[in-house]
Amino acid sequence: MSNSITFIGMDLGTFRTSAVSSNGHQAELETVVGWPKDHIAESLLGKPVVYGSEVIEHRMSLDFVRPFGHGVLKFNSHTERGLDEKQVEKHRKAARLLVDQVVSQVEPNPSGPIYGVVGMPSRATIVNKEMVIEATRSAFDAVMLVPEPFAVAYSANRLSETLVVDIGAGTIDLCPMFGTFPNDEDQLTIPFGGDEVDEELYNRILEACPDARISKKMVREIKEKHGFVGTTEDHVVISLPVKGKPTDIDITEHIKHACAKLLPPIVECVVELVARFEPEFQDCLLNNILLGGGGSQLKGLPEQLEIALQPYGGGNVRRTHDSVYAGATGALKLAMGMPMEYWSKLENSRAVSKAKAA
Ligand SMILES: Nc1ncnc2c1ncn2[C@@H]1O[C@H](COP(=O)(O)OP(=O)(O)OP(=O)(O)O)[C@@H](O)[C@H]1O
Ligand SMILES: [Mg+2]
Structure with missing residues (x-):
């Protein structure tokens, strides 16, 4: 029904955001938001804001931010990260746009309320939690935050x-x-986490082969495809441009040490x-x-x-059975199992905070 409640479970990650709705839709996107640098870029891209992997694809023509990068979901506030007020505002805006985008992708009922449960890092601070609540304000009518591993456990029973x-x-x-x-x-x-493994692998490859052309994105993809912990009998050989020439490089030892x-x-x-x-x-x-x-x-x-x-x-x-959606699925299960009176309390408190903001 178009005016019934839509429940949404969301896993808001540094790298990836995923969501599942009670309407049976799911969506995931890389946690990155970009704006065209000028009108040429905008007419080329055909939109004023770009999300997820499309940002990385067109990064040369975009001004982009990872709104939850560098631990701002977990330990730091934006200010502690050394961002000035203008940059902080940009990160907050990106976070809001990203949440709105992923929510629209799971197709909530157009005229009914939307209740969301969002998975957060275990030890997120009050400041980090407020930032996430702020980011979900325009998307949800009521929101509850839960530790991300708890949502994973819930999805797996x-x-x-x-x-x-x-x-x-x-x-x-x-x-x-x-x-x-x-x-x-x-x-x-x-x-x-995975970012540190990528950093280590990137540095090791460049140390071994300083003239190789390689990006952080390529390194992450190499790790996801060939990464291992322990031993392997196979050699990991990749082809990289070195001084303009495709060159085979054996990175078995580098990938082993980075993943270890x-x-x-x-x-x-x-x-x-x-x-x-x-x-x-x-x-x-x-x-x-x-x-x-x-x-x-x-x-x-x-x-x-x-x-x-x-x-x-x-x-x-x-x-887990599904490393991408387990957190969001668990969060949705929690949302749908929550007593209605609990949600209405959250909805009321949100109405109060909305009134205060106005
Ligand atoms: N097959 C794979 N092998 C190794 N690492 C992988 C694989 N697939 C994904 N990863 C890594 O998992 C990490 C992303 O995991 P996930 O999507 O759970 O992160 P996130 O929820 O965005 O981050 P966080 O929970 O820290 O905020 C990345 O470092 C990515 O490279
Ligand atoms: Mg995560």
Whole structure:
């Protein structure tokens, strides 16, 4: 029905944003927004704002921002990142436009209210949460924020005795599940993720071959296709232009070392977090680890994590069924299961804040 409530689950990520609606639609896009640099670029692109991978494709003709880049969703405010007021406003605007865009892609009922649940990093600060609420203000009539790994656990029906490790581009979030909403102090966020692996691989390739032409985007795609943790019998050979000539470069050792950087912080934090609980719970958590987020797709990661956790009595490690939509699907499930009186309270408080803003 066109005026009934649409529920939306959203996973707002540093790198990728995904959403699923109660209407059965889903959408995902890279978390980046661009504006044509001049009227020539605008007439070429045929639109005033560009989103996602299209931004990267046309980056030369766009002025673009990653509204949640560099930890602003997690640890820093925009100001702490050293942005001036004008740039902060641009990031906020980009965040709003991006949320509006992804919401329109999941086709909410045109004249009914929209209620959203948004997955956030585990240890996001109050400032970060306010920023996200602000970004969703024009898209949702009521919004609730939940820890991203909690949403992943919810989608997989793993609500008890499970340790969720969500490996994103900017952070790795750990959240133990004991059949209830997790406490802030039980969760951990590591300021490390796929971006650092990309940076390491980029530097290693350029160190080995300074004249090679390679972009960060190419490095990320190479990692996603060939990345592995542990050992491999195959050699990873890529072709890059060197002084204008396509040249084969064996990057097996570089990719191995770059990807290996993910494992130690995960092991360290799993061990630290698990140690906070009583021994029988420790055993349960170590033997029920669920990996989510894009980084969970790295070849060999579950197996190597199991080996690394053996001295601590672990582990049994699995991946989520869908690394792109698990968080958004869990958030939608939460939204649809939430009692209606809860939503109306949120809606009222939003009406109050709207009135204040006016
Ligand atoms: N097959 C793959 N192998 C290795 N890494 C991958 C693979 N697929 C995606 N990734 C990496 O996963 C990361 C993106 O994951 P995800 O979309 O969960 O991040 P995000 O939610 O935007 O980030 P965050 O949760 O930190 O805000 C990127 O670093 C990407 O390169
Ligand atoms: Mg994420």
